Amino acid sequence: MVSPIRWRQGKDGLPTADRGDLASPDCLGVRVAQAGWEVQLVVELEATGWAHFHFLSENGGVHERWRARSLDTWSTLLDEAVSRASRIRLTHAQLLARTCTTGWLDWIHGELWLLPTCLVRVRSGLMDSVANSLGSSLTAPNPGHLIGYDPAAVLAAHRTNKVIPFDAVARAHLHGGLTTSGLTVSMVDGTRHKLLWLSSEPARRLLTDRLLPVLGARLIQ
Secondary structure: OEEEEEEOEOOOOOEOOOOOOOOOOOEEEEEEOOOOOOOEEEEEEEOOOEEEEEEEEOOEEEEEEEEOOOHHHHHHHHHHHHHHHOOOEEEEEEEEEEEEEOOOOOOOOEEEEEOOOEEEEEEOOHHHHHHHHHHHOOOOOOOOEEEEEOHHHHHHHOOOOEEEEHHHEEEEEEEOOOOEEEEEEEEOOOOEEEEEEEOOOOHHHHHHHHHHHHHHHHEEO
16 A cells, blocks of 8 residues: 655654645655555655655654655665565664674674574674774663664675574574684574674673573583
8 A cells, every 4th residue: 555645844853744735845755555564664755855764563663864866766765665665574683793794804894783583794884894993893782772674685785794593593602702702603504604793892791691591502602
């Protein structure tokens, strides 16, 4: 189901009316819903060219903001958002580390996220890696928050991204050192994953607390 929305924005940035015949709306929008989807998609396009994508469910929502510099860009962003909405699941996640790499030869940092049923590693970039080396790494536990989880998009974004489901883990080895800690995982299908991060980040302690009751004897420390 696709329905048009026209509204004015209030001082807090939220719409002052869900829909109606406003003479000069600040935003034009579209609401997209489909049977079987876990989220509803609301898209706003501002006159300034900024596009807002809201993935909403009964438990909350996540917001993304992109610049639509042309009609072609807007069309592409909208198509991608609709495609993602069919796959996205809103779930709570906790950031464990910002300096996560996939081995000693991987110099580009990524974020390591703890989800209820899996670990997710998402590659960042060169500038983030430089910033982390200068002291921008995670030094204290990060409170969890709601994210739009799309495992297919995570894996497609870069070859070093990881999705590690706990129920598919055959064995995991969690280790720590003075400067670097890590997790080596062997999956039931024979796949192996290696994750490393700075020991100053709280990932090892948080993973121990989470993985020990989930993996039991499959976790080696």
